[in-house]
Amino acid sequence: SQTIHQWPATLVQPVGSPLSLECTVEGTSNPNLYWYRQAAGRGLQLLFYSVGIGQISSEVPQNLSASRPQDRQFILSSKKLLLSDSGFYLCAWIEGTGFAGANVLTFGAGSRLTVL
Amino acid sequence: AQSVSQHNHHVILSEAASLELGCNYSYGGTVNLFWYVQYPGQHLQLLLKYFSGDPLVKGIKGFEAEFIKSKFSFNLRKPSVQWSDTAEYFCAVASGGSYIPTFGRGTSLIVHP
Numbered sequence: 001s002q003t004i005h006q007w008p009a010t011l012v013q014p015v016g017s018p019l020s021l022e023c024t025v026e027g028t029s030n031p032n033l034y035w036y037r038q039a040a041g042r043g044l045q046l047l048f049y050s051v052g053i054g055q056i057s058s059e060v061p062q063n064l065s066a067s068r069p070q071d072r073q074f075i076l077s078s079k080k081l082l083l084s085d086s087g088f089y090l091c092a093w094i095e096g097t098g099f100a101g102a103n104v105l106t107f108g109a110g111s112r113l114t115v116l
Numbered sequence: 117a118q119s120v121s122q123h124n125h126h127v128i129l130s131e132a133a134s135l136e137l138g139c140n141y142s143y144g145g146t147v148n149l150f151w152y153v154q155y156p157g158q159h160l161q162l163l164l165k166y167f168s169g170d171p172l173v174k175g176i177k178g179f180e181a182e183f184i185k186s187k188f189s190f191n192l193r194k195p196s197v198q199w200s201d202t203a204e205y206f207c208a209v210a211s212g213g214s215y216i217p218t219f220g221r222g223t224s225l226i227v228h229p
Contacts, residue, residue: 012164014171034216042221043219043221044160044206044219044222045219046218046219060215090160092160103210103214104162105160105217107160107161109159
């Protein structure tokens with residue numbers, strides 16, 4: 001069965017420090033991978049998505065970047081965190097094998113980032 | 117670009133009350149529609165989905181949603197809520213052929229026993 005792992009689950013970082021959040025998927029190959037940010041009262045904001053190794057699309061200009069070094073690994077990074085980067089970050093995947101039934105997202109448990 | 121509106125941001129109900137959460141979207145073409153739910157302390161998970169066919173779809177835990185194309189709506193309903201339905205509910209839309217669902221802002225539902 002497919003599973004998705006995110007870590008760390010909770011992170012408290014000072015302003016200006018770097019960030020690395022990791023997401024890995026098991027039990028599938030060639031998934032489409034997504035990073036969303038969930039902020040209170042603002043729903044889910046798509047940050048990045050990837051359809052393959054090294055392929056990253058950014059949806060929102062920001063202080064963050066993403067990388068996909070391996071088929072089932074998706075990393076969210078920042079060189080210098082801002083206060084506004086605080087939030088709950090969710091990794092998700094979609095089976096990347098065709099359109100029919102392919103849009104159902106499976107989410108990880110999330111990583112809560114607090115920037116002080 | 118498509119957008120999704122959820123009109124009720126906070127809903128408070130007593131057990132056995134009926135529930136309807138509104139969801140409207142802006143895309144005019146073929147769409148796939150979803151409701152996701154996040155129970156306290158749990159992963160965000162799929163509640164129900166519409167791809168084609170019968171516009172009235174049934175999901176888990178007695179929830180249903182009706183796709184009304186002319187109104188660009190996909191409202192979520194449950195005839196009688198339970199305390200365990202307390203959660204945050206998100207409507208999402210993916211335009212035809214897209215792998216990128218757009219989410220609404222979410223509705224926080226609190227059900228009092």
